[in-house]
Amino acid sequence: MALVIKNGRVLDPAQRIDHVLDIRVDKGIIVACGPNLADHAEESDQIIDATGKLVIPGLIDVHCHLREPGGEAKETLATGTRAGARGGFTALCAMPNTSPVCDNQTGVEFLKSRAQATGVVRVYPIGAISKGLQGQELAEMGDMAECGAVAFSDDGKSVLRADLMRQALSYATMCKRIITAHCEDKDLATDGAMNEGYWSTLLGLRGLPAVAEDVFVARDILLAESVGAPVHIAHVSTMGAVNLIRQAQARGVDVTGEVCPHHLALTDAAVEGYNTATKVSPPLRTERDRVALKDGLADGTLTILATDHAPHTPEEKKREYAYAPFGISGLETAWPVFWRELIESGILTLHQLVAALTIHPAKRFGLPGGDLTVGSAADITIIDTGHREKVSLDGWQSKGLNTPFLGWELTSWPITTIVGGTVVMRDRQMLI
Numbered sequence: 001m002a003l004v005i006k007n008g009r010v011l012d013p014a015q016r017i018d019h020v021l022d023i024r025v026d027k028g029i030i031v032a033c034g035p036n037l038a039d040h041a042e043e044s045d046q047i048i049d050a051t052g053k054l055v056i057p058g059l060i061d062v063h064c065h066l067r068e069p070g071g072e073a074k075e076t077l078a079t080g081t082r083a084g085a086r087g088g089f090t091a092l093c094a095m096p097n098t099s100p101v102c103d104n105q106t107g108v109e110f111l112k113s114r115a116q117a118t119g120v121v122r123v124y125p126i127g128a129i130s131k132g133l134q135g136q137e138l139a140e141m142g143d144m145a146e147c148g149a150v151a152f153s154d155d156g157k158s159v160l161r162a163d164l165m166r167q168a169l170s171y172a173t174m175c176k177r178i179i180t181a182h183c184e185d186k187d188l189a190t191d192g193a194m195n196e197g198y199w200s201t202l203l204g205l206r207g208l209p210a211v212a213e214d215v216f217v218a219r220d221i222l223l224a225e226s227v228g229a230p231v232h233i234a235h236v237s238t239m240g241a242v243n244l245i246r247q248a249q250a251r252g253v254d255v256t257g258e259v260c261p262h263h264l265a266l267t268d269a270a271v272e273g274y275n276t277a278t279k280v281s282p283p284l285r286t287e288r289d290r291v292a293l294k295d296g297l298a299d300g301t302l303t304i305l306a307t308d309h310a311p312h313t314p315e316e317k318k319r320e321y322a323y324a325p326f327g328i329s330g331l332e333t334a335w336p337v338f339w340r341e342l343i344e345s346g347i348l349t350l351h352q353l354v355a356a357l358t359i360h361p362a363k364r365f366g367l368p369g370g371d372l373t374v375g376s377a378a379d380i381t382i383i384d385t386g387h388r389e390k391v392s393l394d395g396w397q398s399k400g401l402n403t404p405f406l407g408w409e410l411t412s413w414p415i416t417t418i419v420g421g422t423v424v425m426r427d428r429q430m431l432i
C-alpha cells in the first residue's frame, strides 16, 4: 500500500525545499515529491492530510543512551526507540556505555540485531574507544567499524590518557569514523553533583567547574589537530568550550559540537529544590553559558542538536541529590524544547533548526537519511507547530521518567513519525 502525505509545508534543508507539496511513498521509499500528487492517488493509498503542518526529514539523534544490554531496568531498545519515535526521531545513535560495554564486534552485532527485532526506529551503534571504557587499551575499533559502528566514544567519561586519545583519533580517521568526545577532566570534577558556582555554594552541593570541560575540549581539539583527525564534541555546555571550538574552526580544525535541549532551556538555578531530574552530565550551567551556546548555534559554530537521552529508574533518581545518577530522559521533549529556545526567541531559522537535527548529523556521522530526496528511504516527521501540550507522563514511552520539563506547557510537537514508510506514531499515539 502506498502512502501520500498531502498538502504539508515540506521543508528539506538538504535540497533547499520549502513549499506546500505532497509526498508519495511506496514500498518504504519516497517515490515522488511535488504539487497535487494526492489528486492522482489510488483508492488503496493511505492519505495523511498534513495541511498546515510541517513535513520534514525524520529527526536523527547522534547521542542517546538506550541502555541495552545490561540496563534494561532503565531502558530497552524497544522502549527507547518508541520514545524516539514519539519525539519525532527516526534514527538514534546508541552510546556504548552499556553492560557489557559495546567495545567489540559482538556488541555491535547484538545491538543491530536486537534493534532490528524490537526497535521501531533505526539504531546506529557507537563503539567504545577503550576496552570496557577503562581508558587503558584501545577497543577493537577496526572490527567494530567494519560491522557497523558509526562512531566511537567513551561517553560517560573522558579518555584521560592523551596518548590513547591521540591514537584513537588516528585510528578512527583510518576507519573513516568520527570520535565523539565527552570532555571532562575527572581530577577537576571529582564527586561534583552540579555546576560549581553561586548555586552550588548556596545549595551546599559539591561543584563541577566549567574549566573541567574547557581543558578537555582544548586538549581534544589540539590532539585532533595534531593528527589531522575530525573530532566531534558531545554535549557542549560552557562558554569556554564554544569559544575554543570557534577559534579552532577559524584556523581550519575539523571540529564540530552538539548542544542538548536541557543546556539551552535551563541553568543551575533549576537545581534549587533538589529535583534530581536536573542532575545531568555535564551539569546545567549559568545563564552566561546558556547564552553562549545560543550564540554558538546562531553563528554556525555549533551545527548539531542532540538529546543525550539518559534514562534512569525512578528508584535511582529518588536518592539524595548528591547520590542520584546523572542523566535526563530527553527524546520525547527535545523538539518542543528546541522550538521554545531557538525558534520562539529567533535564534535560528526553521531551516537551521531542521538541518541541525537532520542533514548536519547525518553528514557528520556518515549516516544515511537526513533529507527527503526522491529515491531515499521514507523517514519522515510531521510537526504541528501550533500544537500546545503540557509535558506529562501520559503516553510517555521511555522507562526513564527523569525529565525536568514535567508540567511545562510547550508549543510545536511531532505528531507523526514515519520510518521506512511505516507510520509508527500518529496524532501523538504510538501505532506499534
Ligand SMILES: NC(=O)N[C@@H](CC(=O)O)C(=O)O
Residues within 6 Å of the ligand: 065, 097, 155, 156, 157, 182, 279, 280, 281, 282, 308, 310, 311, 326, 327, 328
Ligand atoms: N549525560 C548524563 O548525564 N549521563 C550519561 C552519560 C553521559 O552522557 O556523559 C549516562 O549514561 O547516564
Ligand SMILES: [Zn+2]
Residues within 6 Å of the ligand: 155, 156, 157, 182, 234, 235, 281, 282
Ligand atoms: Zn557524556
Ligand SMILES: [Zn+2]
Residues within 6 Å of the ligand: 063, 064, 065, 095, 155, 156, 308, 310
Ligand atoms: Zn551521553
